Amino acid sequence: MAPKTLFGLLIFLFLLVSSTAFSFTFHGFNESNITREEKAKIDNQGRLELTRRENNIVGHAFYNESIKILHKTASVQPKVFSFSTCFVFSIVSPSAGPGGFGLAFTIAPSTRFPQAEGGHLLGLFNSSNDMKSSNHILVVEFDTVNGYKDDTDTVGNHVGVNKNGMSSNISEPAAYFVDGKKEEFNMEKADAVCVWIEYDGETEILNLTISPYLEPKPSKPLISEAVDIKSVMKESMFFGFSASTGKRKASAHYILGWSFALNGIAPPLDYALLPKPPPKEKHSQSFPWIKVIIGMLSALTFNLLCLFLYVTLYKRYMVFETLEDWEMDCPHRFRYRDLHLATKRFVESQLIGVGGFGSVYKGVLPRTGTEVAVKRILRTPAKGMREFAAEIESLGRLRHKNLV
Numbered sequence: 261m262a263p264k265t266l267f268g269l270l271i272f273l274f275l276l277v278s279s280t281a282f283s284f285t286f287h288g289f290n291e292s293n294i295t296r297e298e299k300a301k302i303d304n305q306g307r308l309e310l311t312r313r314e315n316n317i318v319g320h321a322f323y324n325e326s327i328k329i330l331h332k333t334a335s336v337q338p339k340v341f342s343f344s345t346c347f348v349f350s351i352v353s354p355s356a357g358p359g360g361f362g363l364a365f366t367i368a369p370s371t372r373f374p375q376a377e378g379g380h381l382l383g384l385f386n387s388s389n390d391m392k393s394s395n396h397i398l399v400v401e402f403d404t405v406n407g408y409k410d411d412t413d414t415v416g417n418h419v420g421v422n423k424n425g426m427s428s429n430i431s432e433p434a435a436y437f438v439d440g441k442k443e444e445f446n447m448e449k450a451d452a453v454c455v456w457i458e459y460d461g462e463t464e465i466l467n468l469t470i471s472p473y474l475e476p477k478p479s480k481p482l483i484s485e486a487v488d489i490k491s492v493m494k495e496s497m498f499f500g501f502s503a504s505t506g507k508r509k510a511s512a513h514y515i516l517g518w519s520f521a522l523n524g525i526a527p528p529l530d531y532a533l534l535p536k537p538p539p540k541e542k543h544s545q546s547f548p549w550i551k552v553i554i555g556m557l558s559a560l561t562f563n564l565l566c567l568f569l570y571v572t573l574y575k576r577y578m579v580f581e582t583l584e585d586w587e588m589d590c591p592h593r594f595r596y597r598d599l600h601l602a603t604k605r606f607v608e609s610q611l612i613g614v615g616g617f618g619s620v621y622k623g624v625l626p627r628t629g630t631e632v633a634v635k636r637i638l639r640t641p642a643k644g645m646r647e648f649a650a651e652i653e654s655l656g657r658l659r660h661k662n663l664v
């Protein structure tokens with residue numbers, strides 16, 4: 261090739277590239293150029309809601325004009341133009357159990373997917389056309405369910421790059437690099453997830469980077485691998501999103517903002533201009549536990565209080581009629597209850613003296629009306645019992661004209 265011709269070709273290529281440069285940015289989706297199919301809608305905060313939390317539904321949303329992505333010439337091999345995109349999504353899964361099934365950044369020849377199934381097929385394929393090259397669909401999936409059967413699948417939380425179906429060509433658990441260290445994170449639990457996809461048409465390297473909302477863009481992509489997508493692309497393709505729920509698992513899937521550039525770097529999103537991530541469903545599982553613990557503790561406290569009151573009140577007002585050894589030989593035994601009544605509950609006004617072991621009260625026995633003096637022993641130390649018995653004994657021996 262003569263240098264002149266080569267120069268001409270380079271200029272031609274430059275013109276071609278610059279003429280196809282194109283970009284758009286959506287901070288929220290109020291009045292956006294987005295076509296929506298199936299259950300997708302714009303909510304009252306300007307979020308693009310692909311699916312709500314309802315079983316067995318799908319939602320699609322695409323930029324409403326197709327984009328010329330493949331450069332075809334008679335002489336040269338067809339070449340995919342470089343593109344770059346950046347978006348923020350948020351998943352609201354049910355409070356109990358896992359949600360599903362995820363969403364997909366989708367490049368497809370049409371914005372409609374008749375007879376496509378939800379669940380694992382994300383509203384893009386059905387069991388008979390899954391993985392058929394005639395689909396011409398490139399999928400970057402953000403999947404939250406593993407496995408292929410609704411009954412046996414488990415929590416997923418992975419990203420993947422798929423050609424024409426749901427078997428991933430490249431797949432990685434959801435993670436991002438912080439200071440060179442890989443940190444996994446849960447896409448369903450994060451307030452929102454930021455995604456950057458860059459495809460270099462020359463090297464055919466696809467970079468996929470994700471991070472939890474409001475973290476800076478990680479400098480190292482999660483996936484950076486060569487993916488030949490020439491055969492998947494048609495000359496003009498639609499760019500957008502698809503999401504689905506399943507028979508048992510249903511999450512709400514939202515896109516908060518999206519930017520895209522063909523042959524250039526996607527304009528960065530200004531997070532301050534985005535609608536707020538939707539509120540997460542409260543994990544009510546933790547609340548019953550707290551309630552149960554609080555309930556148990558308060559019941560326990562109440563019981564202890566009752567026991568305490570019972571013991572103190574019982575000790576104070578109830579009278580134990582314990583017959584002690586020395587009482588066995590006594591001719592007469594007065595019940596504490598009667599003495600209590602006789603002295604009008606040991607009131608101050610009945611007090612006639614204070615002695616060594618206690619106080620002496622004047623009283624009248626209720627049954628007989630006899631006047632008595634009652635000695636009340638306030639404290640009975642172990643030794644005191646013997647002294648008390650001695651006192652009784654000496655009292656018995658006393659002879660005095662004033663004593664009967």
Ligand SMILES: *[C@@H]1O[C@H](CO)[C@@H](O)[C@H](O)[C@H]1NC(C)=O
Pocket residue numbers: 284285293
């Ligand atoms: C939306 O579409 C109109 C008409 O095609 C175009 O003028 C406008 O720039 C588009 N807006 C965005 C954000 O792409």
Ligand SMILES: *[C@@H]1O[C@H](CO)[C@@H](O)[C@H](O)[C@H]1NC(C)=O
Pocket residue numbers: 292293294324325
């Ligand atoms: C895309 O949407 C914009 C705004 O609603 C509209 O002006 C434009 O005509 C649409 N383009 C196509 C191809 O439908």
Ligand SMILES: *[C@@H]1O[C@H](CO)[C@@H](O)[C@H](O)[C@H]1NC(C)=O
Pocket residue numbers: 287288289290304305306533534535
């Ligand atoms: C979208 O419109 C709604 C009202 O229709 C408004 O409350 C909301 O703030 C708007 N969102 C954005 C991002 O402009």
Ligand SMILES: *[C@@H]1O[C@H](CO)[C@@H](O)[C@H](O)[C@H]1NC(C)=O
Pocket residue numbers: 373374375376385386387388389
């Ligand atoms: C699967 O989808 C294709 C394309 O829409 C359709 O032709 C085919 O009939 C569908 N198959 C089933 C089993 O639904």
Ligand SMILES: *[C@@H]1O[C@H](CO)[C@@H](O)[C@H](O)[C@H]1NC(C)=O
Pocket residue numbers: 428429430486487488
């Ligand atoms: C992924 O794609 C590459 C290039 O197209 C191919 O060589 C490889 O076999 C694919 N791997 C899987 C698992 O599909």
Ligand SMILES: *[C@@H]1O[C@H](CO)[C@@H](O)[C@H](O)[C@H]1NC(C)=O
Pocket residue numbers: 458459460465466467479480481484
């Ligand atoms: C993809 O990532 C690699 C490794 O970080 C980087 O060297 C390359 O420039 C990236 N490509 C694009 C198109 O951003």
